Amino acid sequence: MPVARVLDAADLTRVVGRISHEILEKSHGPNDLILLGVPRRGVPLAQRIAERMHSIEGVNVPVGSLDVTMYRDDIGLRGARPLGTTDVPLGGIDDRIVVLVDDVLFSGRTIRAALDALNDIGRPRAVRLAVLIDRGHRELPIRADHVGKNIPTSRTEDVRVHLVETDGVDEVLLGPVEEDGA
C-alpha cells in the first residue's frame, strides 16, 4: 500500500485556522479558555491554535500540556513509556473552559485518560476536544467537538501527523501500519 499525503503544509495551516475560529465561536470569545495539548504532537498544535487566536482576537489564551501516560489503561500491557511533560498554566483549570488538543483521534482511550488526568488537577467548567484528524474506530463513547479532517481508515492503515516542531515538516500521511507501531 502506498503512502498518501492527505494534508500538506498549506492545508494544515488552513485547518488550524478553522479550528481556532470554531473554538472561539463556540466559546463566545477567548475568555476563560485554556488550551491543553496532549504530548507529543498535541502540544505544538495547541500552541499554533493559541497563536491563531491571538492574531484573531488579540488576546493571549493560556496554553499548556497534559501528559496522560500515567493514566493509560494499558499499563503493564504495552510497556513503560517515557513520560511527556505536564504543564498547566498558572491559575489552574478551575472554572475555565479546557480545550484538549491532540493530533489523531482513534480509539478514544488517550482522551479517556486525559479526562481522568484533568480530574486530578481541577474542576473545569467544561472540557472540549479538538483534534487534527479523526480516523474513526472508537472504542469508547468519546467524540471530538472540533475536527480538522475526518479520514476514514482501515485498521491496517496508520495516520502519521508530522509537524515542523517535532518532525521538521508539516504534513499528514496515510499509509500501511509499520512494524514498530509508530
Place this chain on the structure above:
Amino acid sequence: MRHLLSASDLDRDQAVMLLDTAAELASVTDRAVKKLPTLRGRTVANLFFEDSTRTRLSFEAAAKRLSADVITFTAKGSSVSKGESLKDTALTLEAMGAQAIVLRHHASGAAQRLAESGWIEASVVNAGDGTHEHPTQALLDAFTMRQHLRGGEGDLSGLRVVIVGDILHSRVARSNVWLLRTLGAQVTLVAPPTLVPFGVESWPCAVSYDLDDVLPEADAVMMLRVQAERMTAAYFPSAHEYSRRYGLDAARASALSEHAVVLHPGPMNRGMEITADVADSPRSLVVDQVANGVSVRMAVLYHVLADPGSALGEGI
C-alpha cells in the same frame, strides 16, 4: 521479569530515562491530588531485614503516590526472629499478592538471590544489600546532582564527584561509582587506606587519601556515614583523628568552588564526617536528596511494574 538489582545493570539511556521519569513525577507533589492511578490494583511489598527509616518510608510513599497497595514487613517483631528464612518470607509475601518486592537485607547479594532463585515471580528492587549495592540511592543522588548542576536534563558528563569516607562498607558508594560512571561523571574516592576496599583498582574511578587535595576541583562532594555498626576492627585511631583528616568542616568547605554542592545519604553523624554548619549550609543538598528519593523510587516502581519488556537491566 524485571528487577533493579544493581546500578551497574543500567546503561546510560536507561538511567537518563529513569531520571527524566522521576523529574516528571516530582511535579505530582505540587498538585491538589498528590496521587497517580498508575499502579492501582498492584501490590508492593517492602521487605526490610535491616533497620531503615528513610528508604522504607520513601519506598512506601512512592508506592502509595502511584496508588499501589503496600505491605510492609520488618524483621524486628516478625517470624524472622523465630528463624524464618528469606525464601519463606518472600513466598509468604507473594502469596499475599505482592507483584514487586523491595528488599533491604544485611547480606550482600540477597536481592540477586531472591530475583534469580526461581522462588518467586515478583519483581525485585534492591533497597540495599549488605555492603554491596543500593541502586535507588545512587539514582536519587544522580538526580539531585543533575537538578542542581546540570539544569535537570541529560546526563552528568564531565561532572567531578568526590565520595569521601567509609568506602569499604558503603553500598551507597559502590552504586554511585557505577551509576555516575555510566552517566559520564568522573569519580574520586577519598578514604583512609583501611577503609578502601580490596580490588578498588578495577573500579571505574580514582582513589585519593588526601581530601584537601581533591576538594578544589570537585563539583559535588558526597560525605558517607561512618558506619559504626559495621566497624568490627580498628579502621582508624580515633573519631577525632578521622574528622580531622576526612571530615568536612567549614574551613574545608571554603576550599570548594562557588557552585560545588555537598551530599550525604543520611543518617548523618554531625561532628564526625560532616559538621553541623556545613550540613545546614546552602550548598548542602541533604534535604533535597530525601525529597527526590520519593520521585526516583516512583520512577523505579513504575518501570519495574508497568513494563512487560525489559526497560531495566535484566538480572544477570
